[in-house]
Amino acid sequence: MELEPELLLQEARESVEAAQSYRRELSQRLQGLREARRQIKESASQTRDVLKQHFNDLKGTLAKLLDERLVTLLQEVDTIEQETIKPLDDCQKLIEHGVNTAEDLVQEGELAIRGGIGEQNEKLWSFTKKASHIQLDSLPEVPLLVDVPCLSAQLDDSILNIVKDHIFKHGTVASRPPVQIEELIEKPGGIIVRWCKVDDDFTAQDYRLQFRKCSSNHFEDVYVGSETEFIVLHIDPHVDYQFRVCARGDGRQEWSPWSVPQIGHSTLVPHEWTAGFEGYSLSSRRNIALRNDAESSGVLYSSAPTYFCGQTLTFRQVDVKRSDAQTLGSSGKYSEHAGASDLKSPEFMPSFLGSAVFVNGKEMTNQLPAVTSGSTVTFDIEAVTLGSTNNNEGGNFKLRVTISSNNREVVFDWLLDQSCGSLYFGCSFFYPGWKVLVF
Structure with missing residues (x-):
């Protein structure tokens, strides 16, 4: 049985409208997929850059710290060497002076002896008198080797294992931040922001909320604390704002990665007092x-x-x-x-x-x-x-x-x-x- 031309035309129009609606829905889903893909690609690229920069900074800092430690240890060696070698230098000078004195005395005594008793009586007398004033039996004390420093470096190779263990555990890569914005509720002149943990293994001590106008390049802090809800005031109506939140783990100093920014706005007119009232x-x-x-x-x-x-x-x-x-x-x-x-x-x-x-x-x-x-x-x-x-x-x-x-x-x-x-x-x-x- 064939349909009437009018009914057939109406059915065709309805089919076209349904196809158009279907196409719009598919286009929106494609756009959502593109945004999801862009978020993954961009966040992966940013994470690579952050990791490379962090480890380059870490290597530079470690090299600087090692160089500074080496300089400190070398200075300690120099100090010990200079302080302990000085008494030996003083003793050496004293001994060398005694050797020179003894050599002069030997030469002078040999000349006096070769001259004989008759002719050189005065020389022998002078030499004997001179020798009696020199303490030929007084010898300086030279320290034993066991009593003087013997420098060495004590280097614990286990530091390599300790550093290696810390390095192998340093840094993590997460597929998503541990906290996300859950809800944005418009208020007159404000927006209530609610967030929640999405990582059950993460224990949050504090949260940090930031916002900015979508036309601005800089986020600003509006809340730091333990609550999971905050009302952001001074919001202009019909203006888009971006919000993001991060958390600090229990006993940690560093903040977690930021949540995925959420866009919110308020269509409600802000409450205002009337100006000009006396008092x-x-x-x-x-x-x-x-x-x-x-x-x-x-x-x-x-x-x-x-x-x-x-x-x-x-x-x-x-x-x-x-x-x-x-x-x-x-x-x-x-x-x-x-x-x-x-x-x-x-x-x-x-x-x-x-x-x-x-x-x-x-x-x-x-x-x-x-x-x-x-x-x-x-x-x-x-x-x-x-x-x-x-x-x-x-x-x-x-x-x-x-x-x-x-x-x-x-x-x-x-x-x-x-x-x-x-x-x-x-x-x-x-x-x-x-x-x-x-x-």
């Missing part, structure tokens, strides 16, 4: 606010409603001069004239005042730890679906809020008259010296 000064990126004036008592708001349900809003106390009251919270509304007490009104999101928590304008019995320097307070909000009603009034929308601080948290519901797609946030500090970072 507060901001950092250049406007994500850090400092309370620097005790006269005004207004609330410092975010510049825009940049907080959305499902995100985590984090406040970190960068610095605290004294333990005085502070209020953190968020709102669907914005007011330039709001006071600190307004953060506890029903139109505001549940607020955190030091350790007291306010929900819908009422203080809760649940308490959180007091905020101190370095403390972090997080707000997590999710929308809760309510049953259908005849109208959208009377608290028909509910948000479930979780406030966490210092490993403790409180959870409660916030009732709203209308849905709220995004929220402002705000803070208020009564005394100067408080500095808060938001991300």
Whole structure:
């Protein structure tokens, strides 16, 4: 049975589309294979260069060290030789002087004797007198050979075996680094980087995280420590960044090879405080606010409603001069004239005042730890679906809020008259010296 021309044409078009999709998928896989092949070839070439350079440097250093040791030992030989030969030289000079004196005395005595007693009486008398003043029986002491140094070199050939064993064990080649980046999670103005070990035999003591803009040639350190997660702040939105991590083995000084760089970016707009509020000064990126004036008592708001349900809003106390009251919270509304007490009104999101928590304008019995320097307070909000009603009034929308601080948290519901797609946030500090970072 033959198909109708229209059906046949439609089937042909579908086959062409399927073939095109299949071709695209295969092309993507070919591209992935090319990138994998390039990574293997480039890393192998870099590893060869590193090995050659390292062993050339090692040979040069070893040759220099051996030359320096040889010079030191030769200097020791020279010193011993000079110090121990000097007494022998002094003794030799004394003996040679005695030999010359004795030869002169022999010649003079033989002449006096040949002259006879009569004629040479004065010569004999003079010679005898002269000889009596010379101690012909005093001989200098010459040291025995066993009492003088006999230099030698003590060279332990076992050093060759020791060096050989170390050289044979020196250096390893790994098919992959012992640690890799596991996940990149975008945050407003930041990226959470998580990594993990991929070598079970490697015991990590510390990790080292670096990042750079893809347009830059230089990585910079952002974290060194024992944690396997870190949030990198000051990230510009819609800009690609590269991240890499390495580890230091337990009891070792050198770092492992770098992980395969991972590219990440954030599409979320950074949280910013509003500039120009009396009593507060901001950092250049406007994500850090400092309370620097005790006269005004207004609330410092975010510049825009940049907080959305499902995100985590984090406040970190960068610095605290004294333990005085502070209020953190968020709102669907914005007011330039709001006071600190307004953060506890029903139109505001549940607020955190030091350790007291306010929900819908009422203080809760649940308490959180007091905020101190370095403390972090997080707000997590999710929308809760309510049953259908005849109208959208009377608290028909509910948000479930979780406030966490210092490993403790409180959870409660916030009732709203209308849905709220995004929220402002705000803070208020009564005394100067408080500095808060938001991300």
